[in-house]
Amino acid sequence: MKKHIIIVGGGFAGINLIKSLKNDERFEITLIDKNNYHFFPPLIYQVATSFIQASNISYPFRRMISKFRNVRFHMGNLIKVVSETKTVETDTGNLSYDYLVLALGTESNFFGMENVQRCALPMKSITEALYLRNHMLLTLEEAARNKDMKAAGLLQNIVIAGGGPTGVELAGMLAEMGKYIAEKEYPEIKLGLSNLYLIDALPTLLSPMSEMAQKTSYETLEKLGVKIILNVSVKDYIDNKVILSDGRSIETETLIWTSGVIGREVPGIPKEAIGRGRRILVDGYNEVEGMRNIYAVGDICLQLTEKKISKRASSTGAGSHTASA
Ligand SMILES: Cc1cc2nc3c(=O)[nH]c(=O)nc-3n(C[C@H](O)[C@H](O)[C@H](O)COP(=O)(O)OP(=O)(O)OC[C@H]3O[C@@H](n4cnc5c(N)ncnc54)[C@H](O)[C@@H]3O)c2cc1C
Incomplete structure (x- = not known):
């Protein structure tokens, strides 16, 4: 049985993960994003100042994944993660996962003003x-x-x-x-x-x-x-x-x-798993603290690598470098 991986967020982190899992017969992958395009933030200031068009720094997800046999796209805004039923709720429907990867990035921080x-x-x-x-x-x-x-x-x-x-x-x-x-x-x-x-x-x-x-x-x-x-x-x-x-x-x-960012809020992730700058705390495998089969990658996560790798390695009896995800 193929495992179903849902990746929420098609920014740098989500897309890089897809590239490394593309055409891997063990997995069916669904990319969820609130937009239907990937874009390149470093050049966004050139769009804001009319030097380039938005289309110069954006690309449709569906075109990007069309050559990948095991990747599908679902356009929707993440509303909630329900870990008990291994489901994500979006404004365009609910989907079930075996593994969930949160890659929603950050949003502007207005410091409560x-x-x-x-x-x-x-x-x-x-x-x-x-x-x-x-x-x-x-x-x-x-x-x-x-x-x-x-x-x-x-x-x-x-x-x-x-x-x-x-x-x-x-x-x-x-x-x-x-x-x-x-x-x-x-x-x-x-x-x-x-x-x-x-x-x-x-x-x-x-x-x-x-x-x-x-x-x-x-x-x-x-x-x-x-x-x-x-x-x-x-x-x-x-x-x-x-x-x-x-x-x-x-x-x-x-x-x-342009004064700073905080991690995007993900309802369903307990507050104990949220760290500084509202980043989701993850272990050395990017698994969310205290949760199973839910991972976070990219700007939304805060990784405390050494501590968690050695913890998991000791619980599996393996050395920290040989423990496999
Ligand atoms: C103006 C600007 C300039 C930058 N310049 C540089 C640079 O020069 N060099 C550099 O290394 N970094 C730069 N960065 C930072 C870099 O862009 C980020 O580190 C990178 O984009 C983080 O990738 P990510 O995949 O974690 O998140 P993002 O790229 O933010 O991707 C998040 C994705 O999640 C989707 N999403 C968000 N919320 C939801 C939701 N509720 N439901 C569904 N989908 C959702 C978004 O649509 C997006 O596709 C810049 C950032 C900005 C804003």
Whole structure:
């Protein structure tokens, strides 16, 4: 009897797992995703800034798996995992599994700030990138029509919250657009009245990266005219004003949120199995803590490898390197 593996989430992690199990006669695989396409997040900022089309970084799942004999696709949003009956519930039907792999990735973390969550513009999915692109293009048009120069300038203010790789890339792209494209294509707009801010709560940009990357990104963006504000966090966003932790506020209709992520919530996974950043705790085999036949891979999981491998190895009597999954 073939075992049925359900993989929820066709991002990097889910697709790589499928590639390694494709055409393996022992398994029937069902990929579940809420979208019908895989996409490449590292280039999403280019979609948001109109440099490339969404179709340049996305590809239909069905076309991708059409050559794999043992893989099927089910489009649906995961609602719940019912481990007792080995079932997943989606908004388009329920499916049974022998093994379940959760690969749903992360979502934007708004740190509990409701106004920010409601009104800021995140950039984690193609839908969000397209929304951001349209918002910026329409705001530019509004600024071009506005005869009041000061008001037009304020309309073009952009605040990016989060100086990690996404915020830095986006700031660079927008600054270059302002310098080289807006000047030609929007002659009605008086340049120099608006500002592009990049804000981070930490003392450097790109904090997990090398000192050289931190320094170079800072200097390059500064040269491009980006106003970098460090050691300050966004506290609220009220009436188109970004409120900062040092008491300052910045008027803008465009607050772009690139400030961090948390694991996606998976109802049915007990809270004991959820760790820092809402990541699902897994052992050395990526099996979810305290659950059988449910695994988590990619950004949604937090792996405590050594501890769990040795635990399982001792319970099977095998050495940690020879214990097989
Ligand atoms: C703007 C941006 C730039 C990045 N740049 C880089 C980079 O340069 N280098 C790098 O290494 N990493 C980069 N990353 C991080 C990288 O994209 C992630 O580490 C990677 O995508 C994680 O893969 P994953 O499969 O765990 O999750 P994801 O790629 O997020 O995939 C999750 C999948 O689950 C699906 N899904 C979510 N919720 C549900 C649900 N309820 N039901 C069904 N399906 C669902 C989604 O549709 C998606 O297909 C970047 C991320 C972003 C957002």
